[in-house]
Amino acid sequence: MSALGLDVGTSRIVAARRSGADNSYDSQLNAFVSVPYSKITAATLLRENVPHTVEAQQILVHGNESEKFAGLLNAEIRRPMNQGVLDPKEPDSLKVTREILSRMLTPAGQEKSRPPTKVCFTVPAAPLGGTDSLTYHEATLRQTLEELGFEPTSINEGLAVVYGELEDSNYTGIGISCGGGLCNVCLAYLSVPVLSFSIPKAGDYIDLNAAQVTGERANLVRLAKEDSFHFNGFFADKMQQVIGVYYDDMLRSLVAALKEAFARTSSLPKFNRSIPIVLSGGTALPSGFRDRFEKLLWELEFPIKVSEIRLADKPLYSTAKGALTCALSEA
Ligand SMILES: Nc1ncnc2c1ncn2[C@@H]1O[C@H](COP(=O)(O)OP(=O)(O)O)[C@@H](O)[C@H]1O
Numbered sequence: 001m002s003a004l005g006l007d008v009g010t011s012r013i014v015a016a017r018r019s020g021a022d023n024s025y026d027s028q029l030n031a032f033v034s035v036p037y038s039k040i041t042a043a044t045l046l047r048e049n050v051p052h053t054v055e056a057q058q059i060l061v062h063g064n065e066s067e068k069f070a071g072l073l074n075a076e077i078r079r080p081m082n083q084g085v086l087d088p089k090e091p092d093s094l095k096v097t098r099e100i101l102s103r104m105l106t107p108a109g110q111e112k113s114r115p116p117t118k119v120c121f122t123v124p125a126a127p128l129g130g131t132d133s134l135t136y137h138e139a140t141l142r143q144t145l146e147e148l149g150f151e152p153t154s155i156n157e158g159l160a161v162v163y164g165e166l167e168d169s170n171y172t173g174i175g176i177s178c179g180g181g182l183c184n185v186c187l188a189y190l191s192v193p194v195l196s197f198s199i200p201k202a203g204d205y206i207d208l209n210a211a212q213v214t215g216e217r218a219n220l221v222r223l224a225k226e227d228s229f230h231f232n233g234f235f236a237d238k239m240q241q242v243i244g245v246y247y248d249d250m251l252r253s254l255v256a257a258l259k260e261a262f263a264r265t266s267s268l269p270k271f272n273r274s275i276p277i278v279l280s281g282g283t284a285l286p287s288g289f290r291d292r293f294e295k296l297l298w299e300l301e302f303p304i305k306v307s308e309i310r311l312a313d314k315p316l317y318s319t320a321k322g323a324l325t326c327a328l329s330e331a
């Protein structure tokens with residue numbers, strides 16, 4: 001197959017491929033743990049087919065298996081990315097990113113294709129009002145993919161959500177991806193990005209702050225959140241109540257940023273019809289998320305006419321799906 005969509009997220013990397021008339025998705029946690037090197041550990045991991053890299057002093061277990069190992073060994077989960085971009089403070093980030101990508105994109109025994117497969121990978125937008133440079137992150141991913149034998153192009157993450165979910169409105173509307181490190185937003189008009197930005201509050205923000213208040217580890221908060229958090233509930237459980245507070249805080253920041261971004265953009269196209277908003281990403285999964293977002297948006301008197309607000313069909317895969325649409329259009 002000559003095209004691949006790749007969502008490189010803070011928490012998860014998702015690859016999308018076209019298989020027949022459908023898409024297939026493959027996802028790995030963008031995480032790793034380091035265990036001390038020993039010959040027997042290396043041999044055991046190999047026998048069990050656990051994805052890992054062997055070094056002189058340590059063995060790095062990465063991807064989906066890292067979570068289990070962190071639990072078993074009481075080891076710290078480490079992550080190559082933070083807040084949407086490669087973490088310059090994590091010394092092993094490049095090595096691990098390269099390993100995870102290599103295993104996901106070039107299964108063992110598969111030859112590199114000639115001409116090279118097109119890969120479209122997602123990059124976050126700059127923070128609203130900020131000037132953070134995304135150049136390092138984007139250029140490094142591009143280089144890594146080239147070294148692995150691909151022909152990479154990049155796409156803004158919010159725009160990928162529009163490509164993935166808003167075909168029926170001719171790629172006009174607002175795509176929002178609420179992930180681990182960031183929420184990414186893009187308004188597109190007939191497939192052209194008009195306005196995009198990110199905010200640094202998303203799943204990790206909720207986990208870290210709820211952890212601080214409850215005195216629990218952030219990873220435990222995350223598991224409790226993913227397992228049972230929902231909106232509009234009465235919280236018998238202290239932890240769920242605290243998670244609710246920070247979820248609300250995140251959503252308020254998101255809608256406030258939307259309003260501010262639209263207010264400061266003077267060149268908005270004159271929409272002659274109302275436009276849809278689509279919500280995606282792991283943080284959009286809890287039941288009631290869409291309704292809460294809608295309520296807060298109306299409270300703020302959003303300046304653009306909105307036809308509908310909907311949750312993506314497969315929120316964890318929207319971005320990769322849109323990146324694949326982009327790669328296929330150029331293949
Ligand atoms: N069922 C769930 N309920 C609430 N949050 C979830 C759920 N599943 C995943 N998440 C959260 O979604 C975030 C990851 O979403 P994802 O879209 O994969 O992010 P990224 O693009 O940053 O890798 C994490 O903060 C994770 O805790």
Ligand SMILES: [Mg+2]
Pocket residue numbers: 007008009010177179281319
């Ligand atoms: Mg993502």
